[in-house]
Amino acid sequence: MEDKVKRIKIFVLALSLALTIGLVGFGIRIKNLNADMFDKTETINSLAEEIGALRAENNYLNENLNAVNSTFIDLLNHTIKEKEKIENEMGQLMEIKTNLINSINQKDTAIQHLQEKNSQLEQTAKLEQVQNSDSLLNILILGEKDGLTDTIMLAVINKTNNSILLINIPRDLYFNGRKINSIYNSYGIEKLRQDIYQITNIYPEKYIVFSLDTFIKAVDILGGIDLYVRKAIYDEAYPAGNNGYMIYSISEGSHHLNGEEALKYVRSRKSTSDYDRSSRQQQVLQAVRVKLKTLDILSDLNKASELFTTIISNLNTNIDFFEALKYYEEYQNFVIKSGNVLSPENVLIATTSLDGQFILLPKNNDFYLIKYQISELIKK
Numbered sequence: 001m002e003d004k005v006k007r008i009k010i011f012v013l014a015l016s017l018a019l020t021i022g023l024v025g026f027g028i029r030i031k032n033l034n035a036d037m038f039d040k041t042e043t044i045n046s047l048a049e050e051i052g053a054l055r056a057e058n059n060y061l062n063e064n065l066n067a068v069n070s071t072f073i074d075l076l077n078h079t080i081k082e083k084e085k086i087e088n089e090m091g092q093l094m095e096i097k098t099n100l101i102n103s104i105n106q107k108d109t110a111i112q113h114l115q116e117k118n119s120q121l122e123q124t125a126k127l128e129q130v131q132n133s134d135s136l137l138n139i140l141i142l143g144e145k146d147g148l149t150d151t152i153m154l155a156v157i158n159k160t161n162n163s164i165l166l167i168n169i170p171r172d173l174y175f176n177g178r179k180i181n182s183i184y185n186s187y188g189i190e191k192l193r194q195d196i197y198q199i200t201n202i203y204p205e206k207y208i209v210f211s212l213d214t215f216i217k218a219v220d221i222l223g224g225i226d227l228y229v230r231k232a233i234y235d236e237a238y239p240a241g242n243n244g245y246m247i248y249s250i251s252e253g254s255h256h257l258n259g260e261e262a263l264k265y266v267r268s269r270k271s272t273s274d275y276d277r278s279s280r281q282q283q284v285l286q287a288v289r290v291k292l293k294t295l296d297i298l299s300d301l302n303k304a305s306e307l308f309t310t311i312i313s314n315l316n317t318n319i320d321f322f323e324a325l326k327y328y329e330e331y332q333n334f335v336i337k338s339g340n341v342l343s344p345e346n347v348l349i350a351t352t353s354l355d356g357q358f359i360l361l362p363k364n365n366d367f368y369l370i371k372y373q374i375s376e377l378i379k380k
Helices: 002-131 180-187 189-200 212-221 259-267 274-295 301-312 321-331 368-379
Strands: 136-145 148-158 163-168 206-211 225-229 233-241 244-250 253-257 315-317 335-341 348-352 358-362
Touching: 136 180, 136 189, 136 212, 148 180, 148 189, 148 274, 148 368, 163 274, 163 368, 180 189, 189 206, 189 368, 206 212, 212 259, 212 301, 225 259, 225 274, 233 259, 244 259, 253 259, 259 274, 274 335, 301 321, 358 368
Parallel strands: 136 206, 163 335
Antiparallel strands: 136 148, 148 163, 206 315, 225 253, 233 244, 348 358
């Protein structure tokens, strides 16, 4: 029993000791935990202070950043406005520059035009001296049919070099809104003379307007003419009257032509060109002159009177009988310069009018070219 009690006491003592040791250890542990908690609390407080400082610094930085952003935006907007202002000013300067350049170009062009005009006036003055010299006698020769003057020829008699220059002006030449072959019938000979002067710078003091019938009678009175056909002609559409047509042909070589045949020779154009026809007209005129010399017309006044009377009956001219005899006597031995036709081969271009008509105009629409061309022909 005593042993049992003793063991119990020992057990109680051991248990008490164990509890005491456990409590002591637990107390130490609690102390350590308290110390650790204190340290962590200190650390947390320190971190909290640092976080607060960082927040304050971050707020400061945000405020500064917002201020910088605001300043940057203000600067950017100002820069954009300044750029737009500069661009507007640059645009205005470029416009001013362009206007100045255009103004300078316009002045340069005006100066150039004035120089060209001055040069042209100087050249025109020279042309006036050449083409309206007292040594020249200008005669306008017109062949009229059905109200149109399809033969328009200038005979420039040059008393200085003893020559007669024949120049054909094509009927399709367009001047002041119309073909020149319609001017005589619509406005009369004086208007045509003035227009010929405007075109050529040659004023025809004398004029001869003959009909086709007059031409036939004149050639027949002379007994026909002799000439050499340089190029054979085959025309299937030669006018035969009543809006009909016939075939006209003639071979290359020497021919004797009566009035009717001579007329066909100068009128045919369907198989050739108006320019060829103009050359043939000049050739026939020269053949008539040769025939007059052969007949010695001045020695037979009756023949001369018959010829002139026949012609004058259907002729519109300001040359009287005695003037005609005088001209023939003075100029019968002058050299005839034929083959001169205004054409696209020299100063003209072929085109169409607004209503679709075939017309001829001087190149670059510059009638000075025609005047210059004729002046050069006169000086040769």
